[in-house]
Amino acid sequence: MKIISVTSLRLPEIKIIRFSRFLDSRGYFAEPYRWSDFENHPLMGFMKGIKFLQQNESFSQKNVVRGLHFQWNPYMGKLVRTIQGNMFDMVCDIRKGSATFGKIIVVDMQSISLTPYSEWIWVPPGFAHGNFFTQPTTIEYLCSGEYSPGCEAGISPFAPDIDWSFCDKSLLQLFNDLQKNAIVSDKDKNGLSLMDWVDDSRSENFIY
Numbered sequence: 001m002k003i004i005s006v007t008s009l010r011l012p013e014i015k016i017i018r019f020s021r022f023l024d025s026r027g028y029f030a031e032p033y034r035w036s037d038f039e040n041h042p043l044m045g046f047m048k049g050i051k052f053l054q055q056n057e058s059f060s061q062k063n064v065v066r067g068l069h070f071q072w073n074p075y076m077g078k079l080v081r082t083i084q085g086n087m088f089d090m091v092c093d094i095r096k097g098s099a100t101f102g103k104i105i106v107v108d109m110q111s112i113s114l115t116p117y118s119e120w121i122w123v124p125p126g127f128a129h130g131n132f133f134t135q136p137t138t139i140e141y142l143c144s145g146e147y148s149p150g151c152e153a154g155i156s157p158f159a160p161d162i163d164w165s166f167c168d169k170s171l172l173q174l175f176n177d178l179q180k181n182a183i184v185s186d187k188d189k190n191g192l193s194l195m196d197w198v199d200d201s202r203s204e205n206f207i208y
Contacts, residue, residue: 072152078143080139
């Protein structure tokens with residue numbers, strides 16, 4: 001695996017990990033993940049000791065909105081990438097006491113077959129994660145904890161008290177425009193607001 005760069009976003013715990021694709025006349029070859037590089041690369045200290053226990057794949061139609069999900073006991077960090085299509089990844093800080101609590105960012109994670117690189121986004125525990133899609137899209141994500149249905153919750157991506165001030169205005173507009181035709185589960189649509197989450201005893205699992 002050839003890691004090209006690691007970039008911290010406006011929520012600095014969220015990272016974009018860019019890695020090489022090797023192109024030729026046939027197409028490309030890529031090595032998206034190698035444990036030793038994640039463990040020992042000088043730019044990857046934030047991943048030290050993290051092991052991935054579960055791999056998920058998801059396909060979404062145009063206008064699908066998913067999230068914002070999180071889990072504890074066990075905590076689950078997610079390493080996410082777009083295999084085909086265009087994912088817009090949403091990450092919101094849910095850590096009580098954090099200076100960026102309630103702030104959300106959106107990251108454009110488009111997959112173009114002939115670019116010489118691809119990217120992961122790393123979402124550690126303490127952040128609610130979701131995505132929306134403007135075209136049919138397949139994504140995969142590696143999880144640092146196994147799914148635990150009794151220890152999960154979600155913030156509605158439409159909650160009125162989410163702070164979008166860190167979000168690129170054009171991506172926020174894209175999300176707002178998509179809402180008119182959004183395909184979203186009842187569970188996600190009716191998720192908690194941030195104030196509901198603060199008042200929920202389960203929020204004590206995420207203290208900054």
